[in-house]
Amino acid sequence: MRPPTIRDVAERAGVSKSLVSLVLRGSDQVRPEKRDAVLRAAQELGYRPNAAARSLSERRTHTVGVLLNDLRNPWFVDLLDGLKSLLHANGLRMLLADARLNRRTGQDPADPLLDLRVDGLVVVGTLPDPAALGDVAGRIPVVMAGSREPAPPGVDVVAGDDERGARLVTEHLIGLGHRRIAHIAGYGAVGGLRRRSFEATMGRHGLADQVVVEPSDMTEEGGYRATVRLFSRPDRPTAVFAVNDIAAIGALSAAGELGLRVPDDLSVAGYDNTSIARLRHVWLTTVDNTSHDIGRRAAHCLLERFEGVGGEGRIQLATPTLEIRGTTAPAP
Amino acid sequence: MRPPTIRDVAERAGVSKSLVSLVLRGSDQVRPEKRDAVLRAAQELGYRPNAAARSLSERRTHTVGVLLNDLRNPWFVDLLDGLKSLLHANGLRMLLADARLNRRTGQDPADPLLDLRVDGLVVVGTLPDPAALGDVAGRIPVVMAGSREPAPPGVDVVAGDDERGARLVTEHLIGLGHRRIAHIAGYGAVGGLRRRSFEATMGRHGLADQVVVEPSDMTEEGGYRATVRLFSRPDRPTAVFAVNDIAAIGALSAAGELGLRVPDDLSVAGYDNTSIARLRHVWLTTVDNTSHDIGRRAAHCLLERFEGVGGEGRIQLATPTLEIRGTTAPAP
Numbered sequence: 001m002r003p004p005t006i007r008d009v010a011e012r013a014g015v016s017k018s019l020v021s022l023v024l025r026g027s028d029q030v031r032p033e034k035r036d037a038v039l040r041a042a043q044e045l046g047y048r049p050n051a052a053a054r055s056l057s058e059r060r061t062h063t064v065g066v067l068l069n070d071l072r073n074p075w076f077v078d079l080l081d082g083l084k085s086l087l088h089a090n091g092l093r094m095l096l097a098d099a100r101l102n103r104r105t106g107q108d109p110a111d112p113l114l115d116l117r118v119d120g121l122v123v124v125g126t127l128p129d130p131a132a133l134g135d136v137a138g139r140i141p142v143v144m145a146g147s148r149e150p151a152p153p154g155v156d157v158v159a160g161d162d163e164r165g166a167r168l169v170t171e172h173l174i175g176l177g178h179r180r181i182a183h184i185a186g187y188g189a190v191g192g193l194r195r196r197s198f199e200a201t202m203g204r205h206g207l208a209d210q211v212v213v214e215p216s217d218m219t220e221e222g223g224y225r226a227t228v229r230l231f232s233r234p235d236r237p238t239a240v241f242a243v244n245d246i247a248a249i250g251a252l253s254a255a256g257e258l259g260l261r262v263p264d265d266l267s268v269a270g271y272d273n274t275s276i277a278r279l280r281h282v283w284l285t286t287v288d289n290t291s292h293d294i295g296r297r298a299a300h301c302l303l304e305r306f307e308g309v310g311g312e313g314r315i316q317l318a319t320p321t322l323e324i325r326g327t328t329a330p331a332p
Numbered sequence: 333m334r335p336p337t338i339r340d341v342a343e344r345a346g347v348s349k350s351l352v353s354l355v356l357r358g359s360d361q362v363r364p365e366k367r368d369a370v371l372r373a374a375q376e377l378g379y380r381p382n383a384a385a386r387s388l389s390e391r392r393t394h395t396v397g398v399l400l401n402d403l404r405n406p407w408f409v410d411l412l413d414g415l416k417s418l419l420h421a422n423g424l425r426m427l428l429a430d431a432r433l434n435r436r437t438g439q440d441p442a443d444p445l446l447d448l449r450v451d452g453l454v455v456v457g458t459l460p461d462p463a464a465l466g467d468v469a470g471r472i473p474v475v476m477a478g479s480r481e482p483a484p485p486g487v488d489v490v491a492g493d494d495e496r497g498a499r500l501v502t503e504h505l506i507g508l509g510h511r512r513i514a515h516i517a518g519y520g521a522v523g524g525l526r527r528r529s530f531e532a533t534m535g536r537h538g539l540a541d542q543v544v545v546e547p548s549d550m551t552e553e554g555g556y557r558a559t560v561r562l563f564s565r566p567d568r569p570t571a572v573f574a575v576n577d578i579a580a581i582g583a584l585s586a587a588g589e590l591g592l593r594v595p596d597d598l599s600v601a602g603y604d605n606t607s608i609a610r611l612r613h614v615w616l617t618t619v620d621n622t623s624h625d626i627g628r629r630a631a632h633c634l635l636e637r638f639e640g641v642g643g644e645g646r647i648q649l650a651t652p653t654l655e656i657r658g659t660t661a662p663a664p
Contacts, residue, residue, distance in 0.1 A: 061448060071409055072409045074404065081433075093444040094429070095427050095428065096429065097426070097427055098412070101412060101416050112427055113427065116393060116395065116427070116448040117448075249611055256613070276611075279585070280556060280585035
């Protein structure tokens with residue numbers, strides 16, 4: 001059973017092969033009745049344009065590659081929805097690759113997407129080696145979304161304003177009367193920005209001497225251990241601001257085991273507004289990155305790069321908002 | 333800046349184009365020193381084999397497409413790890429597409445993968461229209477993983493044994509002394525299998541008259557509402573078995589609001605052993621689908637189909653295990 005070719009479509013529609021080709025490329029040089037006949041024939045035969053063949057001549061597969069850092073943490077879901085909204089409106093589809101899943105092949109994680117000739121690349125989250133994107137950016141448009149790592153030349157960055165988000169949540173806790181506030185810190189550019197903004201905000205409110213910081217690996221287990229360490233100290237905090245939601249969930253578990261009621265004895269806040277924070281059973285106060293907006297803006301940058309706009313690279317920051325839920329309350 | 337071609341590699345290595353081609357195809361007909369020279373030249377030039385061009389001649393992109401039903405529910409993560417383990421060992425990479433993300437383009441959700449000529453397709457979870465896979469299966473190997481929907485001819489199915497899993501959890505609750513046990517039911521093939529097995533197991537233990545079933549849409553909100561309905565009845569259950577973890581989380585929330593302590597007043601069990609069930613803060617008794625094993629077996633079926641084995645399609649069921657955690661206890 002041989003798949004139908006462009007010749008079969010042309011025969012059935014009673015036109016030439018090159019007219020079929022024009023129609024399939026979306027040309028407006030073709031009379032409507034001819035166009036309809038070609039499209040009808042293509043549909044009846046189940047003809048599938050060979051994107052691989054097209055890409056050789058036009059270098060356009062109408063597909064954008066999205067490289068995710070790790071599918072296991074679903075913080076990127078709203079971001080992908082935002083990307084989709086603008087890419088689909090422009091006739092572009094999305095294929096995904098997981099950097100973690102393809103790591104052990106000894107290849108650059110973007111390779112499977114590049115080998116199949118995607119038209120552009122969106123990198124979502126932090127990659128082990130963002131500098132490697134510099135090579136890719138020499139060939140196709142590249143945008144980094146949701147990460148604040150330094151980008152190589154020619155790559156745009158769209159991310160949340162972590163400094164502002166950490167300030168919002170710290171001021172929320174101070175406004176509730178908390179003085180002794182602990183931060184469960186993370187790593188990387190995002191971890192550093194959130195931590196420094198927490199410390200600066202505490203300082204501006206005359207609370208520099210009340211700052212407590214415990215490092216973590218940004219996992220649930222890390223948040224749990226950091227909280228246990230915090231409560232083995234003499235000066236116990238009345239509030240904990242964790243670098244992300246999943247570490248905050250660890251803090252909630254530790255509080256439960258230590259016999260502390262949340263939010264009566266201890267307030268806990270996270271960051272990212274993941275689906276876990278929104279569970280009624282958790283109902284975590286957190287910072288919303290407006291990830292849908294970040295995705296939409298990243299798509300816009302990519303579309304501009306297709307038109308040759310963008311140059312050395314731009315940085316855009318989306319404005320986060322505070323989501324006050326059930327885990328924060330006035331200081332005891 | 334033109335990308336390097338096979339001709340550039342041949343010139344630099346001092347060999348013919350066809351020898352470069354042989355080396356890049358992994359031929360063992362080439363002398364080691366020539367092979368090394370070609371590979372060194374390719375690396376120094378940053379040559380990238382054009383998978384799109386290769387696919388025209390060989391129809392092999394060495395890439396397997398994975399179609400996910402919805403990235404927002406991360407139950408499939410272990411399954412992908414299992415797929416990876418075997419595919420990578422065979423030199424195959426994975427590209428992903430999300431059926432939900434590409435839905436509005438008016439295309440079949442597998443189209444972006446097929447247009448770029450993936451060598452095979454693994455469908456993870458339930459698609460709106462699995463019958464459409466029949467066409468695809470006529471052209472490339474297709475395997476369905478983690479779903480029990482009826483498969484079209486020529487498609488293999490690898491999934492968990494839902495009947496057995498539901499029996500395990502029901503017998504666990506009966507063994508704890510529970511008699512009045514409610515089931516928060518789901519939909520589709522999986523929902524039906526879990527429900528019927530729950531009812532059959534209750535019947536075998538002489539508890540057919542203690543069966544209570546409330547329907548749900550398999551979401552957190554659905555689990556919450558079903559539980560509220562259950563506790564507005566005169567004969568309240570002492571245990572709830574939910575069709576999946578996320579509905580069980582909804583049941584936990586409802587229990588909290590109704591002033592019921594879990595597990596002292598009410599036992600709650602889920603299904604799927606998702607990352608949420610494993611959170612220390614949740615610590616949900618649930619059924620583990622052995623998803624990594626399902627993924628590995630699905631990869632095995634696909635590799636066999638590349639060799640022409642498989643025929644009309646096979647069904648393989650993986651044996652689930654019970655994960656007893658903190659939300660189930662002896663009946664009050």
